[in-house]
Amino acid sequence: MRARAALLVVAAPLAMGQAKPVLVPDVSQRAIDIAYSFTGADLLLFGAILYPGGRVPVGEKPADIVVVVKGPTQSILLREKEKVAGIWVNAASARYRSAPSFYAIASSRPIADIVDDRARAIYELGLDSLQLSPVSTAAPDVQQRFGRGLVDLKSRAGLYLENPRAVEITDSVLYRARVTIPARVPVGRFTAETFLIRDGRVLAAAVRDIDIRKSGFERFVARAAERAGLLYGAVAVVLSVGLGWIAGAVARRF
Amino acid sequence: MDLYLPVANLSVNALVIVLLGGGVGLLSGMFGVGGGFLTTPLLIVYGIPPTVAAASSASQVTGASVSGVFAHVRRGGVDFKMGGVLVAGGVLGTFAGAWIFKLLQALGQIDTVIAIVYVVMLGSIGGLMAREALSAIVRSRRGHAPRAAKRRHHPLVAALPFRTRFYASGLYISPLAPLLLGFVTGVLTILLGIGGGFILVPAMIYLIGMATGVVVGTSLFQTLFVTAVATMVHATTTHAVDIVLAGLLLVGSVTGAQIGARLANRIRPEYLRLALALMVLAVGVRILLGLVWRPEEIFSVTLS
Numbered sequence: 001m002r003a004r005a006a007l008l009v010v011a012a013p014l015a016m017g018q019a020k021p022v023l024v025p026d027v028s029q030r031a032i033d034i035a036y037s038f039t040g041a042d043l044l045l046f047g048a049i050l051y052p053g054g055r056v057p058v059g060e061k062p063a064d065i066v067v068v069v070k071g072p073t074q075s076i077l078l079r080e081k082e083k084v085a086g087i088w089v090n091a092a093s094a095r096y097r098s099a100p101s102f103y104a105i106a107s108s109r110p111i112a113d114i115v116d117d118r119a120r121a122i123y124e125l126g127l128d129s130l131q132l133s134p135v136s137t138a139a140p141d142v143q144q145r146f147g148r149g150l151v152d153l154k155s156r157a158g159l160y161l162e163n164p165r166a167v168e169i170t171d172s173v174l175y176r177a178r179v180t181i182p183a184r185v186p187v188g189r190f191t192a193e194t195f196l197i198r199d200g201r202v203l204a205a206a207v208r209d210i211d212i213r214k215s216g217f218e219r220f221v222a223r224a225a226e227r228a229g230l231l232y233g234a235v236a237v238v239l240s241v242g243l244g245w246i247a248g249a250v251a252r253r254f
Numbered sequence: 255m256d257l258y259l260p261v262a263n264l265s266v267n268a269l270v271i272v273l274l275g276g277g278v279g280l281l282s283g284m285f286g287v288g289g290g291f292l293t294t295p296l297l298i299v300y301g302i303p304p305t306v307a308a309a310s311s312a313s314q315v316t317g318a319s320v321s322g323v324f325a326h327v328r329r330g331g332v333d334f335k336m337g338g339v340l341v342a343g344g345v346l347g348t349f350a351g352a353w354i355f356k357l358l359q360a361l362g363q364i365d366t367v368i369a370i371v372y373v374v375m376l377g378s379i380g381g382l383m384a385r386e387a388l389s390a391i392v393r394s395r396r397g398h399a400p401r402a403a404k405r406r407h408h409p410l411v412a413a414l415p416f417r418t419r420f421y422a423s424g425l426y427i428s429p430l431a432p433l434l435l436g437f438v439t440g441v442l443t444i445l446l447g448i449g450g451g452f453i454l455v456p457a458m459i460y461l462i463g464m465a466t467g468v469v470v471g472t473s474l475f476q477t478l479f480v481t482a483v484a485t486m487v488h489a490t491t492t493h494a495v496d497i498v499l500a501g502l503l504l505v506g507s508v509t510g511a512q513i514g515a516r517l518a519n520r521i522r523p524e525y526l527r528l529a530l531a532l533m534v535l536a537v538g539v540r541i542l543l544g545l546v547w548r549p550e551e552i553f554s555v556t557l558s
Contacts, residue, residue, distance in 0.1 A: 077556045
């Protein structure tokens with residue numbers, strides 16, 4: 001009797017774990033190479049929802065899928081222009097320790113209908129729920145204004161995206177979503193997080209890494225510009241003098 | 255044809271950039287200016303970050319001035335001593351300019367200062383040039399022979415010490431005046447990505463009083479070296495020279511410059527000067543509007 005009770009206690013988490021569905025996510029590209037013709041990339045995030053027993057539970061509400069692609073966080077200084085003496089100049093500023101360089105969220109329904117504000121803040125779901133970690137201690141309304149300004153700026157550059165209904169779920173088990181990576185994307189390690197959510201509760205989550213890097217000539221040039229400035233500058237000067245000289249020499253022939 | 259710029263971190267239409275370089279080159283060949291004052295603002299309008307635009311257009315000016323320098327050297331149109339002094343001042347100016355650049359970047363006011371300097375400079379020089387060209391046109395219409403202006407340098411220049419002889423320029427003046435002039439253009443080269451020809455040329459004529467035959471050649475000589483040094487300074491301090499962008503601009507501009515130089519021979523010089531003045535004024539007004547109008551982006555991000 002005692003042994004059976006103990007067994008039950010030990011097995012309980014296992015049994016509960018089995019009752020939860022498991023996510024098997026994947027991305028179309030584990031690495032994105034930026035080469036000379038790079039104009040952005042289409043990332044396909046897809047996967048399967050494995051329900052315990054292999055059956056989709058009947059009688060329950062269908063679960064939702066939310067996919068978040070995040071770029072490496074950056075420490076940034078955000079400046080706001082103001083009209084001073086007739087011209088627009090940078091005036092107030094705010095510092096953030098961890099602003100994502102890229103953030104795209106796709107979901108099967110509008111995110112506000114899927115989870116409440118608290119869960120959104122915890123999992124950083126939605127452009128208004130980003131954890132930017134502001135350094136300055138400005139008034140809340142000022143913080144909000146700057147936060148909105150950052151999101152607006154990045155959205156217009158295509159670096160922050162929110163796309164409700166971009167996740168397609170087939171037969172409650174297969175899902176897929178397409179996220180557009182623009183050409184202006186920063187390089188680094190990206191993460192693709194997938195959440196399975198039902199009744200406002202996150203049932204399962206999984207992460208995949210995506211490396212975005214410059215390759216070949218582009219990588220060589222970017223590195224040279226950063227690490228061997230003197231030589232790089234000399235090459236730029238030789239190139240410009242050479243091209244100018246050739247053009248002059250050719251023109252004199254005609 | 256889309257091409258990714260590895261330092262600017264964005265992709266551009268290569269054809270548009272080559273044509274932009276070609277258009278600027280055409281004008282620079284026609285008017286004998288480097289054209290940097292057009293390239294930098296146009297690149298910014300296209301979406302290139304301002305620092306990369308200024309750093310990369312300096313090398314375009316280098317390329318556009320090379321063939322001009324060779325042509326002037328061949329016909330003895332360069333005062334090497336004067337040019338050397340100007341280059342020395344210019345190199346000092348680029349170092350000072352790099353320091354100012356860093357300071358303003360830290361204060362977050364670099365873009366505003368660049369725009370204001372552009373407006374003041376383009377407005378005043380464009381205005382002076384337009385007035386001068388218009389009165390020349392009026393004079394030639396009335397059939398007067400253009401009054402031979404007495405060539406003399408500004409009294410302030412004459413007051414400076416350490417006078418020395420500049421034979422090719424026909425001058426006996428202190429080298430401090432051209433040194434200072436070179437310094438100012440050097441600062442402007444770093445900040446604005448321009449060669450400074452349209453400041454140098456009038457200053458050489460009206461302030462220093464150089465013989466007109468060597469003015470353009472010597473100014474191009476200074477531009478060639480100072481823009482080359484500016485490219486080096488940018489490459490080692492801001493790391494913002496995009497060699498792919500510079501290459502595209504160069505291919506267009508060196509070709510355009512040759513065509514422009516041929517076109518220039520067919521047009522009367524005072525009309526050419528008036529056209530240049532109007533263009534300079536137009537760019538100045540456009541930048542002024544950019545300062546006064548409510549900008550599309552109120553917020554801007556810098557990495558820290």
